Amino acid sequence: MLGLLLIAIKYSLVSNVVLSQFLGICPFLGVSKKTESSKGMGGAVIFVIAIASVVTHAIYILFLKASGPLCRALGLKDGLEFLNTIVFILVIAALVQFVEMFLKKNIPSLYESLGVYLPLITTNCAVLGVALNNVTYGYNFIECLVYGIGISVGFALALLLMAGIRENIIADNDGIPHAFQGSPIVLITASLMAIAFFGFSGMI
């Protein structure tokens, strides 16, 4: 139990996916303009990563792993692990499509505010990163779920913090030199946030 808690805290704060692993930067910069849409994006990413980490884990254990039932039955000693990336991407893409349909039907306002960034979760490296790391770290089913949720909550947290900062401080470009307006100041803000999150590193 303590191990699970440690995983959750470690990956949501200490090794934050955006601010210390530098994954998922595109939506982090793209959807952090408004708090409202960043909340939606955070929710969508939590959903996609949580489901994706569990599903990909199941597929890995059952079909791809060398000691899994499929490979043993067919006598493939080397396993099919080289298929990890392509199968995981298929699963993630399908999940994102599903989330897109779900939002379009049930929360159209959120669907419109997320715009192009919703399909972009497919190419959000954080999602694929979680699926591949589950394999690398050798997590079991529950640990995968906790790891996925930890990572995605960390992503949502960073996104929400960034949206708050952008909305309140740097949205009107007040007092910001011309050359730094827009994306540059956002990147500088992100770097300062990363330094702040560095403070968590002594925790675990």
Next chain:
Amino acid sequence: MENITTFVLVAALLVGATGLILGLFLGVASEKFKVEVDEREALVRAALPGNNCGACGFPGCDGCAKAIAKGEAPVTQCPVGGAPTAKRIAEIMGTEAGDLDQVKQVAFVHCQGSCDKAKQSYHYSGIADCSDLAVVPNGSEKECPYSCAGYGSCVKACQFDAIHVINGVAVVDKEKCTACGACIKACPKKLIALVPYKKKRLVACKNLLKGKDVRSACSIGCIACGLCEKNCPFDAIHVTDNLAVMNEKCTDCGICAQKCPTGAITGKRPVKPKPAAAAPPPPKKDAVKAAEGGAQ
């Protein structure tokens, strides 16, 4: 390396099966989460040109179709498609499109300060592009800071070969113009705007200088004398900030153009030839057209 055929076969089958299952899952989900789309929206979308230029003010043709189907935008919203598109959309929506010829719009350059009419204050030699010229004094070689610089950013922006710099000032070819708005965005001085295709009387000047300064800078600029405002029977033209501005009440009667002392308002009728003139009177329509062609 035990049995490479099995290996490849299993890999291919596995990926194929995953794809198939996910595809089926998505197919079922798409049926279940089907959103009822207004079928007129799809029809309107099909009737629109589909080049997503954004001239309508909506994000792409999809946004425009949505707004038209909901009734939030008129059937004539698309300036590129013009009358034929508006007619088709009107049929889909079951409404009248109104006077469709009024709907067609074209770009219009609000400056007539050609080389012979506008005074030059210096000679520029450098990068020949209006947006670069915007950083030199006055934003153009001409004395009037509101004038068309004539370096053709709009010409480069136009995909339809419909705008050209003639004698130092940009002129729109009304027949080729599709009202896509590319030149409007390109002009750093904001001199270009969409106007109805049929409208002949337009204030072809954007300067906000005082009358005396305009006189010294350009012979065809608006000097804010107010003659148009005084003579307009429809209360359709007003001088604000030293510039005559028309509003939507304008009936295109042409009185302002006749009264304008500098010719800043386009569409002035040529002086009538004397009835006793020996030469056969030129067909009036052609004369008007020729005058307009020259003025614009």
